[in-house]
Amino acid sequence: MIMEYTEEYFQRMEKRINKFLSKFKPLKSENFVGYTSIVGKEKYHNGLSVRITALFKKSFTQNDSDITNAQIRKMIPMLKDGIPQLENAEIKGGSSSTVESHKQNLEWELKWLGRKLDESTLPFKQTIKNGIKTRVFDKDIDDHELQWHRDERDRIVEVVKGSGWKFQMDDELPITLKEGDRFTIPSEIYHRVIRGSGDLIIKIKEL
Numbered sequence: 001m002i003m004e005y006t007e008e009y010f011q012r013m014e015k016r017i018n019k020f021l022s023k024f025k026p027l028k029s030e031n032f033v034g035y036t037s038i039v040g041k042e043k044y045h046n047g048l049s050v051r052i053t054a055l056f057k058k059s060f061t062q063n064d065s066d067i068t069n070a071q072i073r074k075m076i077p078m079l080k081d082g083i084p085q086l087e088n089a090e091i092k093g094g095s096s097s098t099v100e101s102h103k104q105n106l107e108w109e110l111k112w113l114g115r116k117l118d119e120s121t122l123p124f125k126q127t128i129k130n131g132i133k134t135r136v137f138d139k140d141i142d143d144h145e146l147q148w149h150r151d152e153r154d155r156i157v158e159v160v161k162g163s164g165w166k167f168q169m170d171d172e173l174p175i176t177l178k179e180g181d182r183f184t185i186p187s188e189i190y191h192r193v194i195r196g197s198g199d200l201i202i203k204i205k206e207l
Contacts, residue, residue, distance in 0.1 A: 010039045010040055013083075014038065017052075020079060020083070027064055029064065031064070032057075035053065038053075048089040049091075053096065069096065076093060123137060131205065139197060146192055152187055159180065161201040162198065164197045165196035166193065168191060169185075
């Protein structure tokens with residue numbers, strides 16, 4: 001039997017998992033907020049996919065991150081035993097983040113897990129015609145809205161308009177985007193755009 005997942009199902013499962021996670025607090029530090037989960041279904045995994053993150057109010061030490069990540073690894077088999085629906089789930093832990101950074105990256109993480117997006121929070125306006133996405137990034141967008149993210153499919157990008165905007169792939173230096181430029185962004189590779197002057201308009205074709 002193939003399970004039909006819905007947005008409501010994912011949200012209910014997150015509440016169950018987060019209730020379980022709330023029992024654990026390995027650090028006495030006031031900087032540690034607790035654990036949170038994101039539930040969805042990745043394209044290449046048959047069952048549920050769960051991501052658990054340790055949240056901190058502000059910058060945290062590597063030692064604090066190591067402690068929480070070790071506890072997450074111990075909690076995974078307990079989660080599978082305590083919640084039958086997670087028996088065959090892919091549960092990933094080992095992530096630590098400040099509350100603000102987690103909030104900023106949440107939309108991209110939800111998209112990666114096949115979740116419904118609130119498009120009003122995305123950093124661009126988008127139209128789709130004949131399978132081609134046209135995105136407009138406003139010249140006055142805040143820099144913090146242009147987050148590192150990754151996509152599940154390869155993409156061909158064409159720059160229609162833009163002045164001073166840059167594009168950066170993970171572990172590479174930024175390159176200046178010029179009108180007429182065409183380039184490919186491989187799937188699962190983190191990347192971002194960096195604000196310039198004037199609006200940026202790009203066209204995207206997914207492969």
